[in-house]
Amino acid sequence: MATILEDSKFNPDQKLKVVGTNPVKHDGPDKVTGRAKFGADMYLPGMLFGKILRSPHAHAILKSIDTSAAEALPGVNAVATRDDFPELQAGTPGGDLSRNIMAREKVLYDGHPVAAVAATSESIARRALKLIKVEYEILPHVIDPVEAMQPGAPILHSHLRTKGVEGAQDTPTNVVERLVCEMGDVEKGFAAADFIVEGEYDSKPMHQSYIEPQGCVASASQDGQIELYCCTQGIHVFRDRIGEILKIDSAKIRVSQSEMGGGFGGKTSPYAEPVAAVLSRKSARPVKIVLTRNEVFRCTGPVSATKSKIKMGCTKDGKITAAQADLVFQTGAFTGSMFFNGPWAMFTRYALDNIHTVACEVVSNRPKVNAFRAPCVPQIVFGVEALVSEMANKVGMDQIDFRLKNAAKEGDTTVFGQTFERIGFVETLEAAKQTDHYKSKLPEGWGRGVSTGFWFNRDGDTTGSLTITPGGSVTIMVGTSDVAGSRISLSMMAAEELGVPVEKVRAILSDTAMMGNNRVTAGSRTTYSAGMVIVDSARQAIAEMCRRAAEIWGVPVEGVEFVDGAVHPSSSNVGEFEPMSIAEIAAKTSVSHGAISGHTEMNVTGAGPGFGVHLVDCEVDRGTGRVDIKRYTVIEDAGKAIHPLQVEGQYQGGAIQGVGWALNEEYIYGEDGRLQNPGFLDYRIPVASDVPMVDTVIVEVPNPRHPYGLRGVGEVPVTPTLGAVGNAIGDAIGIRPTSLPMSPPKILKLLKDAGLNTN
Amino acid sequence: MTGLRYEAPENLNAAMALLGGAEGSARVMAGGTDLIIQIDNEMIEPDLLVDIKNIKEMRSIDQVDGGYRVGAAVTGMELMEHEGFCATWPGVIEGVSLIGSIQVKGRATVGGNVCNSSPAADSPPPLIAAGATATIVGPNGSRDIPVEDIAVGPGKTSLAKGEIVVAFNFAKRPAHSGEAYQRFTPRTEMDIAVVGVGVNLTLDGDGTCIAARVCLGAVAATALLVDEAAATLIGTKVDEAALDNLAKAASAACRPIDDKRGTIEFRTDVAGVLARRVALVALERARKN
Incomplete structure (x- = not known):
């Protein structure tokens, strides 16, 4: 439908009453008192408990699965294997997803599901798993992405040929795609450089480490309908993908979302949910599956490991003339890393004329990677910002001045083809320069690092509605997920539009049947996009209230206007009427045209x-x-901070997740291809005492395309972190580390090799 | 599995009877902070759990002959709140304070930490450096053994079937004595020692070291009492040269493995660095006593 907002632009003169304040989140009290329901908190009458049997091998042919003993165990109601999933063609999105959820021809990583059981208790389900006999033919495996690219490496998928390579390919490969991104002429650019710097960098997979493991309950009816309650960043995507792999019409699947105990991109695709659906269909009972932390680490998406070789050049007055990179992204057992983000975003903070990058996505015997805040970007920026700092030092410029000299601005064209509208990078750099932190003298022996980051920010299909209650309160509903407080921000925008206190607004999250399609809540798109539809819905409701008032007063609709939560005659020429508040108009809906809403x-x-x-x-x-x-200190352009405390939380959380990735987090594999550290004891995310209070500066350069000027803030805060910590360590010890994580053994080795270690 | 039997006897004899009469595998449970995780992870499947937390004599901290007797089921937090013990054995407390979070230490006990026999456990190195002994009661009566004789390998103790560690005994402190414990972990807390070092030393009136014990954790299959490291301090003023020798001896004694928690090279290097740092803290304390 035509929407009111289509021609709407940011209005710099608007006076805001609610936007920019910090009200208590309406969903907050339930979370701090334990009432909030997460994925594991749903119970249905007659519910069974599902457990998944997982491969202990990194790579093996799945020769046979004998489930008879498990099926015979009292208390076991259903056992599912590959035979319960429709066979979809390998190498298609559905075929890949289906095979990741339940192994078919082969197991491709330690933790790959091979069977599942639904039983009357968790302990019976666990015992039943031990009774399933699986015959494997173990194959050689490959973990490292560069090794996986070599001739003779174990091949994961016999059908795989490299996209983006010309000519016929007779033999299978592990390289999914080769992507070249270029602009200008790098040869010429390097020829014009006075300084050329280069380096090789590598990173290990880190896990999103959401505190809530995936949990779901599926309930299949006898006529083939499925209700699914789960923790998800995208109800519609879950519905459609589950429909695709189980060959069920999406109208027959209804997905409801629980509260989100952290997602960070890791809950954008299903894992156990389709398995629960299959078990429920087989047992004719609701089935609950809650992953353990071990399972979360072994089978849900970590991020891509990477290797990068980067070269940059600049003139002696500090202008970057060329940038070149060879990048390898490990995607796990199946494609889907979104690796293109790496080459697209890696240099985009700087206005460059000459870029040439080659990026490869490679499969290896690890769990399929999943999205994480700015997928595939921070680990590449880690190397880029090392070189940018090195160039600044060579030129003899202040670190921020060097970046300012090269900063991207409105009108600059990017390597992925977008020409920037109004952006706030220069303002952000200038704000950084003005911080107490940057101006402070560095204590003896410490190091200081500067790094910058960029994210596109996403938008796309979004739905929302708004209803005025008879008492004049407001209910809003969106089909997106709330991963980080979007409900309060959306409520605030509705309150601002309608001129009511935010306490009069309540936001709820829809299920798939209540709302039209939404893209996943990811890419920093939700507060922006859902904000647009809620503002639009509010303006529809306002237009309707104006129509109702005009009718009641018997005046033309042009003669009424909506100001500060009430309809007024637009001038005394219209007539003398007392303004009517939202509550007064809403009280009359039963005698006018029914409820007032926007959609x-x-x-x-x-x-x-x-x-x-x-x-x-x-x-x-x-x-x-x-x-x-x-x-x-994090300095970042939010466009406009709707709820500044939440924005600050995004900045701080991004920095802290990045510090963990920078210093300690990594997937450690044994020679046998098994993950050695599938738990929070040996997979070390930071604890509170590992990080100082992260200071924040919210820069606001409004996005001209949004009524309140906002930009997404979820991804950018991770992108500079690895580079910033790396540069700080480099400044402290005189050697810039190139390998992530920069863990104590690696740093001590660097110090020892340079003779710089002490007692 | 026929189910898990749980018993919480109120005296030692009842506990011994349960353990002695058990069919299948029986485990003693103190805080349960290791045991329950092992059961949950299906690493062990005991048939009987004997919870010893209701046994009074295992829950008390008593002064005996100028020293201390600490019940094996005393929780970490209880010990950390005992002013007299904390003042006398700050290094032991440093080890105990690192056994998990405050919540975990509200359950976890020193006895459990020692008998779990993790090479990386934080209380054994300072207990061993302190020269503490353990009172063990079993079917054949009671005996006292040095703490270093309890663990024989990861997850394995020298205790015979039916034996329980009842208490730890700390002798009266000589004058000018000090001890300390530190560990290295990548994180500031909620982590497992990559290297742990306990040092206990006694000075004479002139500040010369007359007795020392050095114990290393997480660098071998059990905590190591390293006589060679102690010998580098005895007879010295614990000066720079002695500390260098201590660091070398500590590194030389390491028999670590390469694993997810650290490399051989890293553990060996850090053992030396840490031994020196811990000895300096112990020295400072000894000078004040």
Whole structure:
């Protein structure tokens, strides 16, 4: 439908009453008192407990599965294997997803599901798993992405040929795609450079480490309908993908969302949910599956491991003339890393004329990667920002001045073809320069790192509605998920539009049947996009209230206007009427035309790119190689912070997740291809005492395409972190680390090799 | 599996009878902070759990002959709140304070930490450096053994079937004595020692070291009492040269493995660095006593 907002632009003169304040989240009290229901909190009468049997091998042919003993165990109601899933063609999106959820011809990583059981208790289900006999023919495996690219490496998929390579390919490969991104002429660019810097960098997979493991309950009816309650970043995507792999009409699947105990991109695709649906169909009982932390690590998406070789050049007055990179992204056992984000975003903070990058996506015997805040970007920026800092040092310029000299601005064209509208990178760099942190003298022995980050920010299909209650309160509903407080931000925008206190607005999250399609809540799109549809819905409701008032007063609709939560005659010429509040109009709906509401579906466009600068001070223990983060400041353009505390939380959370990735987090594999650290004891995310209070500066350069000017803020805060911590360590010890994580053994080795270690 | 039997006897004899009469596998449970995780992870499937937390004599901290007797089922937090013990044995407390979070230490006990026999456990190195002994009661009566004789390998103890560690005994402190414990972990807390070092030393009136014990954790299959490291301090003023020798001896004693928690090279290097740092803290404390 035509929407009111289509021609709407940011209005710089608007006076805001609600937007920009920090009200208590309406969903907050339930979370802090334990009432909120997460994925594992749903119970249905007669519910069974599902458990999944997983491969202990990294790579093996699945020769046979004998489930007879498990089926015979009292208390077991259903056992599912590959035979219960429709066979979809390998190498298609559905075929890949189906095979990731339940192995078919082969198991491709430690933790790959091979069978599942539904039983009357968890312990019976566990016992039943032990009774399933699986015959494997073990194959050689490959973990490292560069090794996986070599001739003779174990091949995961016999059908796989490399996309983006010309000519016939007779033999299978592990390289999914080769992507070249270029602009200008790098040869010429390097020829014009006075300084050329280059380096090789690598990163390990890190896990999103959401605190809530995936949990779901599926309930299949006898006539083939499925209700699914789960923790998801995209109800519609879950519905459609589950329908696709189980060959069920999507009208017969209804997905409801639980509260989200963290997602960060990791809950954008299904894992156990289709298995629960199959078990429910077989047992004719509701089936619940809650993953253990071990399962979360072994089979849900970590991020891509990467190798990058980067070269950059600049003139002696500090202008970057060329940038070149060879990148390898490990995607796990199946494609889907979104690796293109890496080459597209890696240099985009800087206005460059000459770029040439080659990026390859490679499969190996690890769990399929999944999205994580700015997928495939931070680990590449880690190397880029090392070189940018090195160039600044060579030129003899201040780190921020060097970046300012090269900063992207409105009108600059990017390597992925977009020409920037109004962006706030220059303002963000200038704000960073003005921080107490940057102006402070660095204590003896510490190091300081600067790094910058960029994210496109996403938008796309979004639906929402708004209803005025008879008492004059407001209910809003969206088909997106709330991963980080979007309900309060959306309520605030509705309150601002309608001129009511935010306490009068309640937001709920729909299920798939209540609302039209939404893209997943990812890519920093939701507060932006759902904000657009809610503002639009509010304006529809306002227009309707104006029509009702005009009718009641017997005046033309042009003669009424909506100001501060009430309808007024637009001038005394219209007549003398007392303004009517929302509550007064709503009280009359039963005698006028029924409830007042607004409803919008939109393919939202115009997400404004986001930019950030991180400043890090650290101290390095020269006897142990341990890095202590002493001070951290995030400066980032939010366009407009709807709820500044939430924006600050995004900045701080991004920085802290990045610090963990920078210093300790990694997937460690044994020679046998098994994950050695599938738990929070040996997979080390930071604890509270590992990080200082992260200071934040919210820069606001409004996005001209949004009524309140906002830009997404979820991804940018991770992108500079690895580079910033790396640069800080480099400044402290005089050697810039090139391998992630920058863990104590690696840093101590760097110090020892340079003779810099002490007691 | 026929189900797990849980018993919480109120005296030692009843506990011994349960353990002695058990069919299948029986486990003693103190805080349960390791045991329950092992059961949950299906690493062990015991038939009987004997919870010893209701046994009074295992829950008390008593002064005996100028020293201390600490019941094996005393929780970490109880010990950390005992002013007299904390003042006398700060290094032991440093080890105990690192056994998990405050919540975990509200359950976890020193006895459990020792008998779980993790090479990386934080209380054994300072207990061993302190020269603590353990009172063990079993079907054949009671005996006292040095703490270093309890663990024989990861997850394995020298205790015979039916034996329970009842208490730890700490002798009276000589004058000018000090001890300390530190560990290295990548994180600041909620982590497992990659290397742990306990040092206990006694000075004479002139500040010369007359006795020392050095114990290393997480660098071998059990905590190591390293006489060679102690010898580098005895007879010295614990000066720079002695500390260098201590670091070398500590590194030389390491028999670590390469694993997810650290490399051989890293553990060996850090053992030396840490031994020196811990000795300096112990020295400082000894000078004040």
